Amino acid sequence: MAMLLNLPSFLGPDVSTAAAAPDAFWLGANVPWNQFGYDIGSAYNASFFDGAFGAIAAAGANSARFWMHADGRATPSFAADGSVSGPGGASYADDLQSLASLAAKHGLVLELCLWSFDMCKKDFDKAVLHDDLISDAAKSKSYVDNALVPYLKALAGAENVVIEVVNEPEWCMKGSCNTQKCVEVSEMQRFTAMVAEAVHAHSTFKVTTGSASLKWSSVAQSGLASYWNDTALASAYPSGKDAALDFYNVHYYDWMYDPSWGYDPCRLKAEAWALDKPTVIAELPASSAHYSAAQLLSCSSDNGFAGDLFWAYNDASFPLDKAVPAMKDFAAAHKDATSYSALLKWLGALGTAAAPPTPRARVAAASVDAAAEATVEAPAAAAAAAAPLAASRKAASRDAFVKLLRAD
Numbered sequence: 001m002a003m004l005l006n007l008p009s010f011l012g013p014d015v016s017t018a019a020a021a022p023d024a025f026w027l028g029a030n031v032p033w034n035q036f037g038y039d040i041g042s043a044y045n046a047s048f049f050d051g052a053f054g055a056i057a058a059a060g061a062n063s064a065r066f067w068m069h070a071d072g073r074a075t076p077s078f079a080a081d082g083s084v085s086g087p088g089g090a091s092y093a094d095d096l097q098s099l100a101s102l103a104a105k106h107g108l109v110l111e112l113c114l115w116s117f118d119m120c121k122k123d124f125d126k127a128v129l130h131d132d133l134i135s136d137a138a139k140s141k142s143y144v145d146n147a148l149v150p151y152l153k154a155l156a157g158a159e160n161v162v163i164e165v166v167n168e169p170e171w172c173m174k175g176s177c178n179t180q181k182c183v184e185v186s187e188m189q190r191f192t193a194m195v196a197e198a199v200h201a202h203s204t205f206k207v208t209t210g211s212a213s214l215k216w217s218s219v220a221q222s223g224l225a226s227y228w229n230d231t232a233l234a235s236a237y238p239s240g241k242d243a244a245l246d247f248y249n250v251h252y253y254d255w256m257y258d259p260s261w262g263y264d265p266c267r268l269k270a271e272a273w274a275l276d277k278p279t280v281i282a283e284l285p286a287s288s289a290h291y292s293a294a295q296l297l298s299c300s301s302d303n304g305f306a307g308d309l310f311w312a313y314n315d316a317s318f319p320l321d322k323a324v325p326a327m328k329d330f331a332a333a334h335k336d337a338t339s340y341s342a343l344l345k346w347l348g349a350l351g352t353a354a355a356p357p358t359p360r361a362r363v364a365a366a367s368v369d370a371a372a373e374a375t376v377e378a379p380a381a382a383a384a385a386a387a388p389l390a391a392s393r394k395a396a397s398r399d400a401f402v403k404l405l406r407a408d
Helices: 046-058 092-105 137-154 185-202 230-236 293-302 324-333 340-349 368-373 380-384 391-407
Strands: 026-030 063-070 084-086 109-116 161-167 206-211 248-251 279-285 307-311
Touching (some): 026 324, 084 137, 109 340, 185 230, 293 324
Parallel strands (some): 026 307, 109 161, 248 279
16 A cells, blocks of 8 residues: 655645644544434434544544434524524433543544535425525524533533534535525635534634535636635625635546546645645545545645545445555554544644644635636536435435546
8 A cells, every 4th residue: 555654744834724732643434323313312322423433533533524414404493583592402411411521532533524515405295494594684583592512511521522513505505506596606715613612612622514526615726616715705794703614625526537637636736725724534435436545545635735534434425444554554554643642733723823824825715706707717517417315315426426527
């Protein structure tokens, strides 16, 4: 296996990617759910998560990513008008505390993903759409005040928690939407900023969001928009205070692969994408048609990305076992950078004097106009293709998705 001999600093002499000191690398896996959308406040199973976290930690992982509301089928609680009336589920506080404690027990940072683009679509007859939670600022505030703040209070004292706002939000944003309901780009940006503001005001946790691709996280190279940078979020939510993300998440699947325009972490260095914050590849396949798991780990770190979290512990269509040997080898070769303590220090240094300043002049703000007027675009097939779905649907959809792209 081609492994790194020395993990590079994420901020070299000419690198425009921000980094926190000391160096660390997210080495992890998605443990997205046991019962999709029901795990917190309804059907929490501590034994499942204890076993899952133990298994990935044994493979060398220092981090895990978990989905909380998903599409909102169980939490939070909603009033008749669609506003949020409470956190939902009498056991939500105990469940969240247990989940964070189990992750810490196994030496894992827990990235808690609040929502998914699934909130904008109906996957079963009685499903309720919650796109208005994004499009209606008053309803967004009801979520923050009546659900998010109680969650943050329940997790107070946990040093290993990161909050992720939305999984692959672009799939329910106009311009890239493939769900029943589509919100304005600025509305999703405002929602993201409102959540980030609340997290920073009511906790010590760091915040990110789960962009589906580098395509929507950069205007450099073949990128279409920088939807999630500070300027973009401030433009959508000008009254916000400390309402920016602390670092970026992007995802990679084989539909993004192309030697000339692709959005994969192996094609170009992070600096070439003009990213102004550390960027973690928070979903990527253990079995790619183009790269082995070892190659993905090696080139991600070589190219200045801040980590990889493989999809997924319990998705049979994307079996994690194909990544386990590579994860073990990588962890053994980079014990310091992949340690739990190093990742906690990395998180603690974000946004402090320990994080070197980063030139941002090359990073353009995203807006609806920028998305509409952009001329640098991947082939139309990639722009129009359907997005992955959740649970086993997610995997099945991705298989069809890749076939559709290649057929076109």
